Amino acid sequence: MFTTSRGIALVLALAISALTVAFLSLMESATATLLIVAGGISFSVSYLLMNITLEYLIFKEISSIYVMLEKIQKKDLSNVVDKPNRASISPLKKINKTINSYAVAKNKEIETLQKNAVFRREFIADISHELKTPIFAAQGYVHTLLDGAVEDEAVRYKFLKRAAKSLNSLDKLVHDLLTLNQMESGVIKFHFESFDLKDLVLEVIEELEQKAAKRDVLIRFYFDKKKSYPTYADKDKIFRVCQNLISNAIKYNHDGGEVEVHLKQHKNQLHVDIKDNGQGIPPEDIKRVFERFYRVEKSRSREKGGTGLGLAIVKHILEGHKSKISVTSTVGKGSMFSFELPLEKKN
Ligand SMILES: Nc1ncnc2c1ncn2[C@@H]1O[C@H](COP(=O)(O)OP(=O)(O)O)[C@@H](O)[C@H]1O
Numbered sequence: 001m002f003t004t005s006r007g008i009a010l011v012l013a014l015a016i017s018a019l020t021v022a023f024l025s026l027m028e029s030a031t032a033t034l035l036i037v038a039g040g041i042s043f044s045v046s047y048l049l050m051n052i053t054l055e056y057l058i059f060k061e062i063s064s065i066y067v068m069l070e071k072i073q074k075k076d077l078s079n080v081v082d083k084p085n086r087a088s089i090s091p092l093k094k095i096n097k098t099i100n101s102y103a104v105a106k107n108k109e110i111e112t113l114q115k116n117a118v119f120r121r122e123f124i125a126d127i128s129h130e131l132k133t134p135i136f137a138a139q140g141y142v143h144t145l146l147d148g149a150v151e152d153e154a155v156r157y158k159f160l161k162r163a164a165k166s167l168n169s170l171d172k173l174v175h176d177l178l179t180l181n182q183m184e185s186g187v188i189k190f191h192f193e194s195f196d197l198k199d200l201v202l203e204v205i206e207e208l209e210q211k212a213a214k215r216d217v218l219i220r221f222y223f224d225k226k227k228s229y230p231t232y233a234d235k236d237k238i239f240r241v242c243q244n245l246i247s248n249a250i251k252y253n254h255d256g257g258e259v260e261v262h263l264k265q266h267k268n269q270l271h272v273d274i275k276d277n278g279q280g281i282p283p284e285d286i287k288r289v290f291e292r293f294y295r296v297e298k299s300r301s302r303e304k305g306g307t308g309l310g311l312a313i314v315k316h317i318l319e320g321h322k323s324k325i326s327v328t329s330t331v332g333k334g335s336m337f338s339f340e341l342p343l344e345k346k347n
């Protein structure tokens with residue numbers, strides 16, 4: 001009985017009313033009725049006040065602290081929510097709030113750890129799968145050769161060439177993975193320098209022209225010949241960005257398709273659009289093409305020598321330049337990838 005707020009309030013109220021009655025009885029004019037009324041009033045008022053104070057300021061807070069501690073002990077923090085920060089004079093309310101914030105922070109930490117664990121598991125599964133494909137192919141050709149195909153000169157050359165192709169894609173994959181990993185962990189540093197973006201795009205196009213010609217794809221570059229396009233960025237990495245985007249525009253195009261590269265200056269920014277009239281990307285895939293290993297058509301990309309890491313690397317490089325990549329696409333009509341770099345102002 002004495003451990004509930006009512007019990008304690010009852011005892012205290014009795015004591016207060018007894019004291020009041022005792023005090024009043026010392027007065028000569030005090031009648032029995034007055035003593036009874038005063039005793040009754042002081043008992044009821046103190047009982048009410050004590051009960052409310054104990055219940056709302058102490059017992060309720062203690063019981064919610066207890067509930068929260070029990071949750072922390074059981075590591076069951078899934079439905080703990082951050083309470084609004086209302087100013088309060090009660091130290092118990094403050095303790096309660098602190099414990100609640102601690103539980104919310106712990107809950108977030110647990111959720112992040114769980115997400116990371118899932119991500120790691122999926123990533124390892126993806127890598128193993130990606131590595132397995134070229135290893136398996138090369139292994140197949142080499143074993144067929146060892147089992148006798150090596151005697152046949154025509155087959156020998158064809159199989160060795162295919163095994164070499166698989167090993168090349170394995171090399172490219174490992175190389176891209178390392179780049180991405182080093183960029184994420186901050187090992188690869190950015191080396192900023194001044195250069196003309198138009199010259200860099202021209203270099204990339206020159207490098208990819210042969211690849212485009214093989215598929216009869218025409219690359220057109222639009223820029224103002226009278227202008228220069230100076231920027232301050234990591235030249236090698238921006239080369240890689242343009243190379244990846246233009247090579248995708250060729251790869252995921254039809255034979256005889258077209259690729260347009262537009263370089264424009266908008267106020268203090270240089271704006272690059274890489275447009276193709278190829279197969280396009282379905283709306284449900286468009287957000288995911290920047291994820292590692294995400295491909296719209298798995299077999300088709302691999303067959304074209306894709307690692308599925310190109311756009312993830314592009315995204316990272318542009319983030320390192322405080323810029324971002326954007327894409328719009330219509331299935332059957334084509335896609336457009338765009339990014340911006342700052343215009344370097346001449347003093
Ligand atoms: N210009 C484009 N047109 C259509 N699909 C594209 C284009 N660029 C990228 N994609 C899609 O996005 C996927 C991811 O691209 P990327 O990261 O460069 O990997 P990949 O190594 O497969 O080229 C590709 O597999 C392809 O399905």
Ligand SMILES: [Mg+2]
Nearest residue numbers: 248306310311
């Ligand atoms: Mg690519």
